[in-house]
Amino acid sequence: MSHRLPACPPALPLVCLFLAAASIASLRAAELPRPDFPAALTETVEMLRGFIRVDTVNPPGNETRGAVYLKAILDREGIASEILELEPGRGNLIARLKGNGKKQPLLLMGHLDVVGVERDKWTVEPFGGVVKDGYVYGRGALDDKGMASAFLQIFLQLHRLKVPLDRDVIFVAEAGEEGTTHVGIDFLVAKHWEKIACEFALNEGGRINEADGKVNYVAVSTTEKVPRPFLISAKGTSGHASRPRFDNPIVHLAAAIAKIGEWQAPMRLNDTTREFFQRMARISPPAEAELLTHLDTVEAQEKLRRHNGTFYAMTRTTLVPTIIKGGFRINVIPGDALAQVDVRALPDEDIGRLAAEMRKVINDPLIEVVAPEGGRPTATPSRHDTVMFGALERAQQRLFPGAITVPMMVVGATDSAQLRARGVQAYGIGNIYGEKELSGMHGNDERLSIRNFGRFIEFVWHAVTEVAAAH
Numbered sequence: 135m136s137h138r139l140p141a142c143p144p145a146l147p148l149v150c151l152f153l154a155a156a157s158i159a160s161l162r163a164a165e166l167p168r169p170d171f172p173a174a175l176t177e178t179v180e181m182l183r184g185f186i187r188v189d190t191v192n193p194p195g196n197e198t199r200g201a202v203y204l205k206a207i208l209d210r211e212g213i214a215s216e217i218l219e220l221e222p223g224r225g226n227l228i229a230r231l232k233g234n235g236k237k238q239p240l241l242l243m244g245h246l247d248v249v250g251v252e253r254d255k256w257t258v259e260p261f262g263g264v265v266k267d268g269y270v271y272g273r274g275a276l277d278d279k280g281m282a283s284a285f286l287q288i289f290l291q292l293h294r295l296k297v298p299l300d301r302d303v304i305f306v307a308e309a310g311e312e313g314t315t316h317v318g319i320d321f322l323v324a325k326h327w328e329k330i331a332c333e334f335a336l337n338e339g340g341r342i343n344e345a346d347g348k349v350n351y352v353a354v355s356t357t358e359k360v361p362r363p364f365l366i367s368a369k370g371t372s373g374h375a376s377r378p379r380f381d382n383p384i385v386h387l388a389a390a391i392a393k394i395g396e397w398q399a400p401m402r403l404n405d406t407t408r409e410f411f412q413r414m415a416r417i418s419p420p421a422e423a424e425l426l427t428h429l430d431t432v433e434a435q436e437k438l439r440r441h442n443g444t445f446y447a448m449t450r451t452t453l454v455p456t457i458i459k460g461g462f463r464i465n466v467i468p469g470d471a472l473a474q475v476d477v478r479a480l481p482d483e484d485i486g487r488l489a490a491e492m493r494k495v496i497n498d499p500l501i502e503v504v505a506p507e508g509g510r511p512t513a514t515p516s517r518h519d520t521v522m523f524g525a526l527e528r529a530q531q532r533l534f535p536g537a538i539t540v541p542m543m544v545v546g547a548t549d550s551a552q553l554r555a556r557g558v559q560a561y562g563i564g565n566i567y568g569e570k571e572l573s574g575m576h577g578n579d580e581r582l583s584i585r586n587f588g589r590f591i592e593f594v595w596h597a598v599t600e601v602a603a604a605h
C-alpha cells in the first residue's frame with residue numbers, strides 16, 4: 135500500500151510541513167506489514183502443543199530433541215539454522231535473519247529444557263499438549279516453551295512478511311537453563327559468542343500482571359539476584375548417645391541454622407528496585423502506596439516479610455536453609471552434620487563479607503561456613519532508558535493503555551545474567567498472568583491462557599519491530 139502526500143498550496147508552507155510530517159508518520163505505520171494475529175496465534179498454539187510433547191525434562195535434558203523439533207519448522211520456511219552441542223543430546227538452536235547492519239543485533243531467546251513433574255498430582259497428561267477451557271496445559275507451557283514458541287512466531291513473521299531490518303534478529307533456543315547452564319548459555323557465550331553477540335536481548339524473567347481481568351502493569355526485568363548456595367557444617371566427637379557431649383554436632387548445627395533462619399541481611403535498594411517500588415506505588419491503593427514509598431521503616435519491612443515474599447526478597451539478600459543432614463542411628467552421636475542454605479544475593483553482594491557476617495551471627499567455633507565459588511556471574515543492571523525498554527513501554531501503552539511498565543529485579547535466576555555480564559542490555563519479559571498462573575511455573579497443572587498468549591505475541595511484535603525494523 136502506498137500513500138501520496140497531500141498537494142501543498144504555496145501560501146501555507148507551515149501547515150503543509152505539519153501535514154507532510156503527519157503523513158510520513160502514518161506512511162511509516164502503514165508501510166510496516168502486520169501479521170494476521172489470530173492466525174499467528176492458532177499456529178503458535180499448535181507449535182507449542184507439539185513442543186510440549188517433546189520430552190526435554192532436565193535432568194537429563196535431551197534438548198537436541200527440542201532443537202530438532204524447532205529446526206524443522208525453520209527448515210520448512212527456508213530459514214537456515216544450526217544446532218550446537220557441548221555434550222551429545224544437549225543441543226542449542228541458533229538462527230539469524232539478516233538486517234542491513236546499521237545497528238547491532240537483537241536476540242530473542244527461550245530455553246528448551248523443562249523441570250520434571252509430580253505426575254500423579256496433575257489433572258491432565260503433563261506432556262500431552264492438552265488444550266482445555268481456553269488453556270494450553272503442559273510442562274513448559276509457561277516456562278519456557280511458550281516464550282520460545284512466541285519468539286519463533288515473531289521470527290517467522292519477520293521473515294514471511296519480509297520486514298526490512300536495521301539490525302539482525304537472532305533466535306536462540308538454549309539448553310540447560312534449569313540448572314545445567316554449562317551446556318547452554320555458558321557454552322554459547324564462551325565458544326560461540328560471535329553467533330549470539332547483540333546489543334539487546336529479550337528473554338524470560340518478566341510478566342504482564344493482570345488483576346480483576348485488567349492488565350495493571352508490565353514488569354520488565356533489568357537485573358536479577360544471584361543464587362549462591364552456602365554450606366554450613368558442624369564437627370564434633372562421635373560417641374555413644376548414652377553419654378551426652380557438649381560438642382554434639384546435631385545440637386550445634388541446629389542452633390546455627392535457627393540463627394541464620396531468623397537473621398536478615400540489611401535492606402539495600404538499587405536503581406531497578408528503587409524505580410520498581412516508586413512506579414508500583416503509583417498504581418497501588420493508598421495504604422500500600424504509603425508502604426512502598428516508606429520501605430526503610432522496620433514496620434514496613436516486617437509487613438513485606440510476612441505478606442509479600444517477592445517484594446521482600448527484592449529488598450535484600452535472602453538466606454533460606456533448605457537441607458539439613460546428620461546422624462544415622464538413634465544411639466550414636468555423629469562426628470559431623472551438614473546443612474545447605476539457599477542464598478539469593480543482590481547483584482552487587484560481596485560474598486566474602488556476607489560469609490563473615492554469617493560467622494558472626496552464628497558465633498560458634500564448631501561451625502564452619504563455606505561460601506560458594508563460581509555460579510552465575512553478576513553484572514550491572516540493564517538500563518531503563520534504552521530504545522529497547524522504550525519500545526516495550528510503547529508496546530504496553532498501545533496494547534494495555536492505562537497500565538504502566540516497571541523495571542524489575544527477578545528474585546530467581548535466568549540466562550540473562552550471562553548476557554549482561556558480556557555487556558548486553560537484556561530484558562526479561564513474560565506472558566500475561568495472575569497469581570494462579572504464576573504458581574504453575576515449575577508447579578502442577580502448568581498452563582497458559584490462549585487469549586493472553588495472543589495478546590503477548592502482539593505485544594512482542596510491536597516492541598521487536600520498533601527496535602529492529604528499518605524505517
Ligand SMILES: [Zn+2]
Nearest residue numbers: 277278311338
Ligand atoms: Zn525458565
